[in-house]
Amino acid sequence: MPVAAKKKHVPDSLQLITVEVKGIPIRMHRVEGGSFTMGGTIEQTDRDVYTDKPAHLVFLSPYYIAETEVTNQLWAAVMPERESLSPKGYPQHPISYVTWADCQEFVRRLDSLTGRPFRLPTEAEWEYAARGGAKSKKHRFAGGDEPDSVGWTNHCSGNWTHPVARKRPNELGLYDMTGNVNEWCEDWYAPYNLGTMPNPCVRDSSEGRIARGASYDDCIANSHLSIRRWYAPETSRGYIGFRVAFTLPDDPMMQVEEIEQLPLTKKVKIKGKKLEFSLVPTEEPYYISDEISVQLWKKMMHKEAPSKIKSIATGMRPSDRMIFAERCSRESKEMMVVASA
Numbered sequence: 277m278p279v280a281a282k283k284k285h286v287p288d289s290l291q292l293i294t295v296e297v298k299g300i301p302i303r304m305h306r307v308e309g310g311s312f313t314m315g316g317t318i319e320q321t322d323r324d325v326y327t328d329k330p331a332h333l334v335f336l337s338p339y340y341i342a343e344t345e346v347t348n349q350l351w352a353a354v355m356p357e358r359e360s361l362s363p364k365g366y367p368q369h370p371i372s373y374v375t376w377a378d379c380q381e382f383v384r385r386l387d388s389l390t391g392r393p394f395r396l397p398t399e400a401e402w403e404y405a406a407r408g409g410a411k412s413k414k415h416r417f418a419g420g421d422e423p424d425s426v427g428w429t430n431h432c433s434g435n436w437t438h439p440v441a442r443k444r445p446n447e448l449g450l451y452d453m454t455g456n457v458n459e460w461c462e463d464w465y466a467p468y469n470l471g472t473m474p475n476p477c478v479r480d481s482s483e484g485r486i487a488r489g490a491s492y493d494d495c496i497a498n499s500h501l502s503i504r505r506w507y508a509p510e511t512s513r514g515y516i517g518f519r520v521a522f523t524l525p526d527d528p529m530m531q532v533e534e535i536e537q538l539p540l541t542k543k544v545k546i547k548g549k550k551l552e553f554s555l556v557p558t559e560e561p562y563y564i565s566d567e568i569s570v571q572l573w574k575k576m577m578h579k580e581a582p583s584k585i586k587s588i589a590t591g592m593r594p595s596d597r598m599i600f601a602e603r604c605s606r607e608s609k610e611m612m613v614v615a616s617a
């Protein structure tokens with residue numbers, strides 16, 4: 277049962293930020309803060325892939341992520357003494373053969389050159405952006421369900437990288453989040469935990485560092501968005517590259533005015549019972565309740581019920597559910613409606 281929450285306004289000027297490095301533009305797309313189900317959701321795979329289970333709810337604050345993978349051209353501009361990693365004649369191909377530590381040095385220098393707090397995206401940020409954020413159409417791949425139209429896998433790549441942004445972008449205007457090269461993320465690998473988590477990032481583990489997105493060397497069956505891979509941080513391979521991200525800094529020119537800082541959960545007292553709601557921070561954020569117990573249902577509908585009944589109420593008529601929501605609104609002085617499917 278949702279409860280309305282206040283929304284925030286983001287100026288159009290902050291939706292896309294272009295940062296230049298030695299004349300090379302880096303287009304950074306804003307990803308609205310929101311919630312999503314991370315991991316092996318039903319559209320991702322019909323196989324039992326244990327590494328992306330269980331699917332679980334994640335909350336993310338707003339952030340920016342690059343439109344494309346870091347190219348050989350951009351790498352050479354930022355890391356000139358290591359230009360040998362970027363083969364001549366392929367300036368728009370994604371950089372590869374970079375270790376996780378190489379990426380950290382790159383973002384440190386990029387920060388220094390631009391004054392922007394560049395970093396690697398977290399695994400959750402990467403997956404949310406790849407899925408299309410709040411604009412997601414629930415595709416299996418980044419931007420569609422036909423892999424050859426959105427990415428370079430071994431089905432169409434010729435077993436080599438290709439210039440970035442040659443395939444169709446996803447819902448957020450991001451390219452190559454399926455195929456071309458795997459992309460290093462900030463996190464260490466750890467098994468998923470069932471539960472709601474704000475801005476998760478695994479910073480301590482004995483496992484490898486996460487790389488997401490599949491590559492030119494992966495088959496279609498192993499290129500869906502939820503698939504996870506991890507490598508030792510010192511790994512350097514032709515199929516691993518990266519893209520950059522940053523979080524909105526404190527610079528007043530970049531600050532989004534927050535109408536209200538909304539808590540992740542809230543409790544509403546109804547007939548002496550506390551009903552817990554979780555924030556769903558979409559473009560128009562709202563709260564959604566736990567499932568309604570038989571005990572609360574019968575109390576609000578003025579029916580007899582043993583005091584210890586805690587099972588979930590089911591099978592109610594739509595008209596009765598609307599009456600229940602109206603009575604809860606009056607009782608709690610919160611605007612409540614029946615959740616749609």
